[in-house]
Amino acid sequence: MRSENLILKGIRISRDGREAVGGVSLVVGSGEIHLLMGPNGSGKSSLANALMGHPRYRITGGAVRLGEQDLTGLKPEERARAGLFLSMQYPPEVSGVVLSxxxxxxxxxxxxxxxxxSEFREDLERQADALGLDRSLLDRGLNEGFSGGEKKRAEMLQLVMMRPKFAVLDETDSGLDVDGLKTVTTAVDGLRRSGTGFLIITHQSAVARHLSPDRVHVMVDGRIVETGGPELAERIEREGYEGFR
Ligand SMILES: Nc1ncnc2c1ncn2[C@@H]1O[C@H](COP(=O)(O)OP(=O)(O)OP(=O)(O)O)[C@@H](O)[C@H]1O
Ligand SMILES: [Mg+2]
Structure with a gap:
């Protein structure tokens, strides 16, 4: 895989006329893991959704690039084709569309x-087993009646099957049991080794301990107020966000 960066340059995002993100710049390299942490309502999901081209989140300033390619004006499916993947905080249920x-x-x-x-099915079942996702879910409607943790594992299955250049994971770790968290971080680490870069939104410092991220960014009120190493996640666990506001 050719080395490319995911580049966010002064991204501003508004939703329903209200500014949710006010100028975020960061660069994620291939095979790097960046964590994005921050209090509830600070704009993390808004950033993730806008990166994928969700129509309700308008990019009102700045640019998103993947290597040389400008993604800013592209449709979600064009962004996916360029190699960007988003796992949503609340994956929707889609009845009538079978997961497999x-x-x-x-x-x-x-x-x-x-x-x-048959070749695909074999690969899919192997990956589902590795993620602890019951094979019977492969033949159900997408996320239909899935438990919270099953939805998250199904998102991860999509991720490992697609092997994107960059993945934005919005709280994929939340609601998972301890085994689930380990499974997800193992899958992320495997993809990282083969060159996928990650921007991972999380509230759990444990994720930093499992993944040794290259960078931890703290977002408050739609802006990145501090960037550091894994020790930043530990500081958040100890002191909360008071010192960052
Ligand atoms: N339609 C809307 N109108 C006005 N404000 C909105 C609308 N949708 C979202 N917001 C606000 O935008 C802010 C950012 O929301 P966002 O979902 O990006 O936060 P978050 O950092 O992901 O939070 P969490 O950690 O709780 O997931 C919140 O204050 C939210 O209430
Ligand atoms: Mg969110």
Missing amino acids: EFLRQVVSAPHDRPVGV
Whole structure:
């Protein structure tokens, strides 16, 4: 994989006319893990959704680039094709779309030809097993009736099957049991080694201990107020966000 950076340059985002993010700049390199932490309502999900091109989150200033490619004006599916992946804080339920078929289509899309059914199924079941996701969920509607933790594991399954250049994970760790957290961090670490870069939104300092991130950013009121190493996550656990406001 050619080395490229995910570059956010002075990103401003508004939702329903209200500014949620006011000028965020950061650079995530291939194979790097950046954590984004911050109090509730500080604009983290707004940033994640806008990066993926969610129509309700308007980028009103700045630019998003993946290597040389400017993603700022692109549609969500074009951003995905460029190699960007988002795992949402609240993955929607989509009835009538079977998880395994959905995954086969998203994995096939970049190749312009469908991936073979049996070959794909084998790979999918192996990855589902590794993520502790019951195989029977593969044949259910996407997230339909899935428990909170099952939804998160299904998001991770999509991630490992797609192997994007960059992934934005919005609280994928929340609601997972201890085994689930370990499984997710192991999967993230495996992808990181093969070059995927990560921007991981989390409230848990334990994630920093599991993943040894390259950078930890703290967002308050729509701005990054401090950037440091894993010790920043420990400081947040000890002192809360009081000292950052
Ligand atoms: N439609 C809207 N109108 C006005 N304000 C909104 C709207 N949607 C979101 N907001 C506000 O934007 C702010 C940022 O929300 P966002 O979801 O980005 O926060 P967050 O950092 O992800 O929080 P959490 O840690 O709780 O997930 C919040 O104060 C939220 O209430
Ligand atoms: Mg959020």
